Amino acid sequence: MIVGAGNFRYRVVEGWGQGAEGRAFGGVIPSVAVDSQDRVYLARRTPPAILVYDRQGRFLNEWGADILHSPHSVWISPQDQVYIADMDDHTVRLFTPAGQLLKTWGTEGQAGEPGLPFNKPTWAVVSPAGELFVSDGYGQYHVHRFAADGSLLRSWGEQGPGPGQFGLPHGIRIDPRGRVLLVDREPNHRIQLFDVEGQFLGEWGGLSGPNDAFIDQEGNVFVAEGGHRISVLNLEGKLLARWGERGDAPGQFASSPHGIWADSRGDLYVTEVPQLADRVQKFERI
Helix, strand or coil: CEEEECCEEEEEECCCCCCHHHCCCCCCCCEEEECCCCCEEEECCCCCCEEEECCCCCEEEEECCCCCCCEEEEEECCCCCEEEEECCCCEEEEECCCCCEEEEECECCECCCCCCCCCCEEEEEECCCCCEEEEECCCCCEEEEECCCCCEEEEECCECCCCCCECCEEEEEECCCCCEEEEECCCCCEEEEECCCCCEEEEECCCCCEEEEEECCCCCEEEEECCCEEEEECCCCCEEEEECCECCCCCCECCEEEEEEECCCCCEEEEEECCCCCCCEEEEEC
């Protein structure tokens, strides 16, 4: 099956990924990330929380059973540092690719005070300057910016539909221009753009429950939308391609596309929540 349009056409890879000892994924997979070696990391809401595969879908490793509670997202830096936003634990944690814990932000099991980190954080990313940005999240309506030494520099946001306000700050990315892209899910259905100081720069609308965004090296923005589709935008917010529909067949989305990432060849990996079909879909770029 072929999906997509224009320069963004993909062949659906059926049945990608098998768990350890031949088992299925065995739980909700909210997020996916790929490291510099094209190893694919899946965040799972049941232990062990991190599953690792090669790009062909062969199982490599699993870790996190003893420390991660309910990961909402996984993000990997160009240096292969693995950042996990653990929603129910109110923490963001940094690991090596093998699962060694290096650092923790937040207090384990304890929600932050209103306006302070964290209350059910959703996503964490690092800028080229080494600063950590966290969307926070299900318990409040904030973005937090941390210095490279871990100190809190700034927080911004509040509930609402206006510029700089959030309905649900669900995902976050730093684009090649140094802008903070905040994936503002329902009821706002948009991506908001900020500078690193939290100054509002603009927004991209026309989205349907956006959950996550991935930006490739060419500046293409791939958006996983709860409305059973994937959209591709440029850095001006112009729609370049869109595909997807509700269904159980390969290439369709039975649930809400929740996590998205591309490997070095431009192949996409998409996770769904809730994971009705117990699958992670791979789309091989043509």
